[in-house]
Amino acid sequence: xxxxxxxxxxxxxxxxxxxxxxxxxxxxxxxxxxxxxxxxxxxxxxxxxxxxxxxxxxxxxxxxxxxxxxxxxxxxxxxxxxxxxxxxxxxxxxxxxxxxxxxxxxxxxxxxxxxxxxxxxxxxxxxxxxxxxxxxxxxxxxxxxxxxxxxxxxxxxxxxxxxxxxxxxxxxxxxxxxxxxxxxxxxxxxxxxxxxxxxxxxxxxxxxxxxxxxxxxxxxxxxxxxxxxxxxxxxxxxxxxxxxxxxxxxxxxxxxxxxxxxxxxxxxxxxxxxxxxxxxxxxxxxxxxxxxxxxxxxxxxxxxxxxxxxxxxxxxxxxxxxxxxxxxxxxxxxxxxxxxxxxxxxxxxxxxxxxxxxxxxxxxxxxxxxxxxxxxxxxxxxxxxxxxxxxxxxxxxxxxxxxxxxxxxxxxxxxxxxxxxxxxxxxxxxxxxxxxxxxxxxxxxxxxxxxxxxxxxxxxxxxxxxxxxxxxxxxxxxxxxxxxxxxxxxxxxxxxxxxxxxxxxxxxxxxxxxxxxxxxxxxxxxxxxxxxxxxx
Numbered sequence: 001x002x003x004x005x006x007x008x009x010x011x012x013x014x015x016x017x018x019x020x021x022x023x024x025x026x027x028x029x030x031x032x033x034x035x036x037x038x039x040x041x042x043x044x045x046x047x048x049x050x051x052x053x054x055x056x057x058x059x060x061x062x063x064x065x066x067x068x069x070x071x072x073x074x075x076x077x078x079x080x081x082x083x084x085x086x087x088x089x090x091x092x093x094x095x096x097x098x099x100x101x102x103x104x105x106x107x108x109x110x111x112x113x114x115x116x117x118x119x120x121x122x123x124x125x126x127x128x129x130x131x132x133x134x135x136x137x138x139x140x141x142x143x144x145x146x147x148x149x150x151x152x153x154x155x156x157x158x159x160x161x162x163x164x165x166x167x168x169x170x171x172x173x174x175x176x177x178x179x180x181x182x183x184x185x186x187x188x189x190x191x192x193x194x195x196x197x198x199x200x201x202x203x204x205x206x207x208x209x210x211x212x213x214x215x216x217x218x219x220x221x222x223x224x225x226x227x228x229x230x231x232x233x234x235x236x237x238x239x240x241x242x243x244x245x246x247x248x249x250x251x252x253x254x255x256x257x258x259x260x261x262x263x264x265x266x267x268x269x270x271x272x273x274x275x276x277x278x279x280x281x282x283x284x285x286x287x288x289x290x291x292x293x294x295x296x297x298x299x300x301x302x303x304x305x306x307x308x309x310x311x312x313x314x315x316x317x318x319x320x321x322x323x324x325x326x327x328x329x330x331x332x333x334x335x336x337x338x339x340x341x342x343x344x345x346x347x348x349x350x351x352x353x354x355x356x357x358x359x360x361x362x363x364x365x366x367x368x369x370x371x372x373x374x375x376x377x378x379x380x381x382x383x384x385x386x387x388x389x390x391x392x393x394x395x396x397x398x399x400x401x402x403x404x405x406x407x408x409x410x411x412x413x414x415x416x417x418x419x420x421x422x423x424x425x426x427x428x429x430x431x432x433x434x435x436x437x438x439x440x441x442x443x444x445x446x447x448x449x450x451x452x453x454x455x456x457x458x459x460x461x462x463x464x465x466x467x468x469x470x471x472x473x474x475x476x477x478x479x480x481x482x483x484x485x486x487x488x489x490x491x492x493x494x495x496x497x498x499x500x501x502x503x504x505x506x507x508x509x510x511x512x513x514x515x516x517x518x519x520x521x522x523x524x525x526x527x528x529x530x531x532x533x534x535x536x
Contacts, residue, residue: 030251030295034219035271035279039181041216045200045209047075047188048181057348058413060178060275061372063397067098067127068177069139070109070117072184076143076199077115078206083108092125102127116142130174130397136183137161137170145193165190168223168274171377174398178275185272188217219272222282224327224378230313231380231387233324234296239310242266242301246321250298253287263315263322265293266301276329276376278346296325329376330385330402332435333419339503340384341432342404347418350374350409352481354429354458354525358406359393371423371430373401374409384435404433405480428525433480434503448511450474455483455522460531469515469535475499476507483529485510488519 042048043055050059074080084101086108095106106125109117116138120126134157138148141161146152152160158170166186169179188200195202200217203209221237234242245263247254255263271282271294283295293300304315304322315322330350333343342350353371355362363371379390379402391403401408412423412430423430448470454461456478467473477483482503487496496518499508512518512535522529 030283030285030298034269035273035282036216036219037273037275037277037279038185039178039275040279041219041272042181042184042188044216045188045203045213047072047184047203047209048177055177055181057411058369058372060176060181061411062177062369063399064131064136064175064177064180065128066125066131066135067102067105068180069131069136070127071102071105072180073115073117073139073143074105074108075208076140076184076187076203078203078208079108079115080208086111092119092127093123094125094127098127116148130399132174132398133169133172133179133183134158136175136180137166140166140183140187144187144190144199145195151193173394173400176373176375176399182274185217215270219270220268221272222277224274224277225311226378227313230316230324230326232327232329232378233313233380234301234327235310236266236303240303241307241311241313241315242296242325243304243315243322244299244325245302246323248300251283251285251295251300253285253293253300255300255302256288260289262305263302264305265291266303267292267294276345276378277327281345299325301325326380326382327378328380328382328385328387329378330390332383332385335419335421338421338424338432339434341421341434342385342409343418344374344376344411348411349415349419349421349423349432350404351412351423351430352404352407352433353410354431354481354528356408358457359391359403359408361393361395361401361408363408363410364396370413371410372413373399374411375400375402386435389435404435407433407480409433425524428527431481431524434482435480448472450509452476454478458525458529460522460529462531464532464534466534466536467512469512471535472509472511473533474507474509475502477502477504480504482524483522484508484524485520486523488521489516 039055039060048055050056071080074083083105086104088107088111090110091103091107092110095103109115138154138157141152148154166183168186169183172179189198191198192202200209200214204211204214223235224232225235226232236242245255273279281297285293285295285300287293295301306314313324316324329345331343331345332340333347333349334340344350353363379387389405393401393403393408395401403409414422421432424432449468451465451467451471451473453473453475455475458479475485482501484499484501486498489496497510499510502508512533515535518533520531520533
C-alpha cells in the first residue's frame, strides 16, 4: 500500500479522536463554500441545456453525438438561433434521422461550409454517431477563433489544444455529455484569438449568456492529478499539490506561526470541480488568525513552500504528518441487509450486470438508458477499496467504462440520491458489489472425502460432479455478490441441502449422505445458476 493510502484513514480517524481534546481554533462554524461542478456551471450559463428532463445524471452519462457537438459549436459562436430559423431546403442525405428543428441546423451547416461542418462523405452528416475528444477540442478551438489548417492541423488537435489551455478530457477517447461539460467550461475561461475577451464574455455580448451569470466561469478550479505511486490527489488550477496535516482536526487548523509559513493555506471563495467530485465535500473555515481556509471532507488544505511547480509533491510524508489530499471517485456505502457496497464519490450506488462477462459489457440501447455506465480515471486505494481491483474497458461505441475485478460498473436511473439501492436485484441480474466480505462461514469438519468447487462469473465451477456417499463439497464464492447452494430435491418440506448466502471469498460445505442424482441452484440467480451432483 502506498504512503498516502496508508495514512488516509489516520487523517480522518485522528481528526475524530482529537477533536474533543484540541482547543477550538476556528472562530466560526464551517460554512458551505461556493462550489459548483462543471455541469452546474454550463447549465446555469445556459450553454448546456440537456434533454427533456434537463441536465440530469443520466443525461451526463449519455454518449455525445455529432449533432450535439454541432449545436454546441453554433451556440458558442452565437449562431444557434440563426441556424434554427434557417429556411434553406438543401440538406444532408441523412437529415431525416433528426427532428424538424434539427433539420434546420443541418441545412444551415451545409449552406455554410466555412464553419467547418462539411459532413462525413457521400453527402451525409452522420448526426447520431459519437464524438471523440480530438473532434470536440477542434470544435472548441474553432469557437475560440482558431482555424484548422491555418493555426493547427487535425492530427495535432490535442497537442495544440493543450497549449491553449484545453486538456482535461484529452484521454477520454469517445465522449459522453459529462466530458462535454468539462471541456466547455475550460474553453469559456479562455481568451478568444487575438482578443482580450474570454469566450464567455463574447457570449454575453451576443446575448447567449446572461451578464449576471458570466461570473460563474471565473470560479477557481480544483483538479485531480494522478501518480502511479500516490494514486489520485487534489491540485489547484495551476496543478500545484494540496496537502492534509494529520495534526489538524475536523474543521480546525492547528498549523500557525512558522508552520503556516512553510505550509501556506489554500483558500478560494468560488470553486469549480469536476462532475465526479462531491461539491458538498468542500467548506470554508475561519482560522484563529481570522483568515479563511478551504477544507476537503473537514480537513484544511495547504500548499508546501518547497513545491515550486505543477506536479511537485515534495511535501508528501514530511515528518510523517503531511500527505497529499487524496481523492478517489469510488467509495463505500453500507445498509443493513446489504452490508458494504461500492458507490461513487457522491454516494451513488454502483452495480454489476450478471449478463456481462469479464471485461465485456452487453448493456446497450435501452439497457444503457436505464443503467448509465460509470467511468473514472481517478481511483485510489482507500481502506477496503483497492486501486488494483479496478480496470478500464472500451465499449463498442468507443467510450470507456470502469470495471471492478472485471465487472463493468453502472448506475441505476431510478436511484436519485446517495444511499438509494433501488437497482438491487432488478430482474435478478443487477446487484451491488461488496468488496469487503472475506469472513469464512464455519462448517463442521467432514468425515469423508472433500471436493472443492469455485463459484465464479455467476456459474458453478463444475456443472456436473460425481462423488461418493459420505463425501463433502466445499463451495467458495469468487464473485463480488452473494451466492448459495440449494437442492431441488426435498427432504420433507425442506430442501435436501440449503446453505446460507455467502459473500466474496466465503466458503460453505455440504455433506452428501444419500446416493442418487441431485440438481441444485443458487437461489438469488436460480434462472441460470444450476448444477448437478451424482452421488454413488
